[in-house]
Amino acid sequence: MVLLPAxxxxxxxxxxxxxxxxILGQSGGExxxxxxxxxxxxxTASASGAFATAACGGF
Structure with a gap:
């Protein structure tokens, strides 16, 4: 896993x-x-909330 800034x-x-x-942490967001x-x-993918995950695949 690589942690990157926003x-x-x-x-x-x-x-x-x-x-x-x-993947977002406990504080959530978008x-x-x-x-x-x-x-x-x-x-493309998007998600919001605590521990939300946006996953792009199929490539």
């Missing part, structure tokens, strides 16, 4: 298959993730 953009080039999950796949489409 509003971080990260790139992973050459990854084959996988998923991206963003979270979202987006992953662009090779054909230019996006996989």
């Amino acid at each position: 509003d971080v953009v990260a790139a992973a080039v050459g990854v084959v298959g996988g998923s991206l999950a963003v 979270v979202a993730c987006a992953a662009m796949v090779d054909d230019g489409t996006f996989r």
Whole structure:
């Protein structure tokens, strides 16, 4: 697991298959993730609340 500050953009080039999950802690809030796949489409997810998880997959 990698802990990143809010509003971080990260790139992973050459990854084959996988998923991206963003998990909130006890204090909650709102979270979202987006992953662009090779054909230019996006996989997106959002969630809110304590211990909420936004998970992007299918790439």
